[in-house]
Amino acid sequence: MWRGIRDEPRRFTVAVVGSCLFGSLVIGQAFVVGEIIQDVVEPALAPGGSVTTRALVLSALALIAMGLGRVLGIFGRRLGAGFMQFALQARYRHEVTGRYLRLPLSWHQRHATGTLLSNANSDVEAAWMPVAPLPFAVGTVFMLLVAVTALFLVDWAMALVGLVVFPVLFAMNVVFSRRMAPRTARAQHLRAEVSAIAHESFDGALVVKTMGREDLETRRFEARAWELRDALISVGRLRGLFDPLMESLPFLGTLAALVVGAWRLQVGAIDLGQLIQVTFLFTVLAFPVRAIGWVLGDLPRAVAGWDRVERVLEATGEMPYGTAGATGTGPAQLSFQQVNFSYDTGEPVLHNVSFTIPAGKTVALVGPTGSGKSTIATLATRLLDPQHGSVALDGVDVRELSSGALAGSVALVPQIAFVFDDTVRGNVALDRPGADDDRVWQSLTTAQADTFVTRLPDGLDTALGERGTSLSGGQRQRVTLARALAGQPRLLILDDATSAVDPRVEARILASLRGASHAASILVVAYRRATIALADEVIYVEQGRVIAHGTHDELLSTVTGYADLVTAYEKAEAERERDTGYDDSDESAVREEEVAA
Template identity: 70%
Template sequence: MADSTSRDVLGRGLRVLGHAIREEPRIFTVGVVGSSLFGLLTIGGAYLVGAIVGHIVVPSLEDGRVDAGLLALAAAALIGLSVLKVGGIFARRLGAGWMQFRLQATFRRRVTRRYLELPVAWHQRNATGTLLSNANSDVEAAWFPIAPLPFAVGTVVMLVGAFVSLFATDWVLALVGAAIFPALFALNVIYSRRMAPRQARAQALRGEVSAIAHESFDGALVVKTMGREAEETARFATRAAELRDALISVGRLRGIFDPMLDTLPSLGTLAVLLVGAWRLRQGAVTVTELVSVAFLFTVLAFPVRAIGWVLAELPRSVAGWDRVQRVLTATGEMPYGARSRAGQGTPASLRFEGVSFGYDSSDVLHDVSFTVPAGRIVALVGPTGSGKSTIASLSVRLVDPGSGTVFFDEDDLPSLTAESLAGTAALVAQLPFVFDDSVRANVTLDRPGVSDEDVWAALRLAQAEGFVARLPDGLDTHVGERGATLSGGQRQRLTLARALAGRPDLLVLDDATSAVDPRVEAAILGSLRSAEPPASILIVAYRRATIALADEVVYIEQGRVVAHGTHTELLATVSGYADLVTAYEKAEAERELERESV
């Protein structure tokens, strides 16, 4: 793989640059015009210096006097040329910087948009730290060569002009340039091919280091409470050391080639002076021509390095581009339909018909069929791993079934628009996510039409009005990262209020009240039952009191619906259900005793 990468990195890198030019052709043109102007003026400047030396400086030395008028004219010409070159430099840098930063911003938005389009299953297969690296350092790496690109293209124009002028001056001196510049290009190609696998390795390790760091920070509580600080530090240090070694390898190669790339133009200048002195003695060139050519080689040394900068960054660019494209070309997105639910604003029925689903090669649900009637509360009960959370995800179309259909009323979910789907159903997950923002912002999520009165009404339904009112700044209180200033139960009630503020027609609660007191949970369910406007509710439940409040219970085992009916009916007829509910009740009683004893 590394050999393949090193062989085709130049071609692939040039294709990435071509893509960049197609993305921003106008800005690129501004940069190239400025760079080309600078390059051509540089050639003109070399011949202007040669003319000044040959026609003003040498005669002045021979005659022992200086023509002030000619000297002033020479100074004015040099100043005017410099002003024009400054304009070229400004246009070149403006075009290069503008193009680079626009491309980075554009592709960060595309990557982020793609993240939102891809299903939850795809995100579960990719570490969060790696995804952060894709949107940040990989996008940055992909467009890193854009900064010197207009300069490099302008340098090519300058080289063409330089060769024309060299052959017009003296074909022997031109041959010196014909030997030096191809050698410089060949050295850059060798450098790029050697660098390619090293840059690819370093870029991959950046993503891995980011993933480990994010995971460690995210799991800081577990790490500290389990005393795993040393082990996590060692795990991070191992990857960080690998990244360090990879970057040292990059630096070592750069340290070998950079002096060679810097030396070649200087050798060209020296060769021109030696050959030029010989040609001068033969009378083939004049002093003016020799100075012009020598000065031209001197001023070309720096611009020619721009080509080297582009070629040197191509391996890193290709590595970043490949990682970004892995996201942009990922498949599995769920297309939405064009229909809106006819009964928007009224309780929605939820119906599963022959639904099966699996993660990769592991089947989770098998031919699941049940209905949540409009305006009713249905409890979903089953042992751990029986597929309850998967059913919750399917109910709001976080994932699509492998076979079978999920309906809201008579509309299958894929036929609905994203807006209709989001306006119809809301999921409150077991693990609440709270943004590092105010209570108000966490509840409203900047949704239009959600007033403070709606926020307080949602908090009231979620039994969160009391604790929010006691916060220092009420709705304006910032709750910290992931709601760090709130208890687990408070975070759950806040996320429930967030769902209720959108007035969903179907509310799916995936054990969303597990961290609250049973009395508070009963109050929440009671308020939901009497809420206006009413909503249908599917609740993944464990507590016996919660299950008993439901109008109907669906009992599942190993991904299959075993029975459904009222809580009382299932207790009497399904032994597995009775045993499970009894076990839940016993576990809850033990937890309650532990809380009272603390």
């Protein structure tokens, strides 16, 4: 809470001033009402009594002034607290999201997406929930101090009632908070688990449906949802026990004050007006004292939420960018020097990897599954940093480049094509400066996507649906490639990015990339022999090591493992065609044309 006050001092001050104004006028109103009853109402009701018009007018004006002052106090308190709460929630949502962007890919791989969504949303919201009643509670503490002082000025015996009631209220809140904390922490944890399961099921909807796992996923989600329900019921039961006690205690204090006050009135220690003042004061204090309970009631959940948010904000492994700008305007040279890398499992993935991709050349990266090809592509884009060695662009370590220089020079087209729930234009242009329709069409043409986009109902304005569900796999890959090309990168990395595309279309794509007006160096992770043969050079890797580096023909004749790997795909395709009697690539092309139509 103190951190929130430091972040929003002005709004907190406005809210506290409004709350203190409200509290002061509540106490003042108790004394005004007591004086009115003593000096106006009692004489008017006495036998033969009367009251002057001036006294009535002054009494009415006093009550109206008190009411208007309380209204102003409520406005200041609620507006200040509301703005403060929502500003803090917005600030820390931005901070959590910004932290996500700065943390390395390896950190994200250790945390479920649903948990990350919960951290940025419900946890941040829970962390600052007590901010809304906090200024009211601060004003209430001020009001209680003034009230106790006023009670002693009126009568010490009745003040002792207040000294008993108010500490009991605080003690009850402390007990409540200690019992509530573990319950709310568990509820917050289960919220994240439910979110994670739901996200995973939605994300894998295709697998869930095709494998007939709907019932299993439903039961998995249901089990956690019922656990969350039970946790929230436990929270509600404790709150249901606590709230009535907190509500009744001030009224029991009022009753006790009336009993003691009646005795003091009988012995002549106080007059009727003072009795009214004290009992009215106990009555009006019942509601404000609840603000302290609201703060303490929200604190356990806030602590649980803040702990989860703070773990994100204090996470280590940030990959800061440098300040160096782009080193050129033409195709870039990429070089790996003695690069070693391992993931959190500790098993080395790359061992002393060294190679150079000359500017303007197309280099194929070939190797068996698990040999480290995708890791090399990830390091080249600086989604990860090597533990040892360096990755350089035109001789400059990528860790020294600024964010804009790196993003403007290198583009990665990953294995799994991702399409936003947007139009074709929105997916390709991404609102980048200079990415007008001419560049979009040029990128689509180079990616061999212009033909099917032209056939879409609204062309560039066609909405592609969530994750591009209206497109085939090959079409999604070509749209993703066009997106990368629209940024006019100097180094283009294709991580098996055309695996769902017909081999002949793939060959045309590579030929278009070579002849593009904005040429780029190309690193392509490839399996097909026809694709590999189009590359100027080939880098062959096994078990995280560079085994050979040369032309396709050289490696085919000198490296047995390379020859076995690149011919295995052709053999499998030939056997499939012989057994089934049709060409799978032709079917793929026909299907894409049908989808486009």
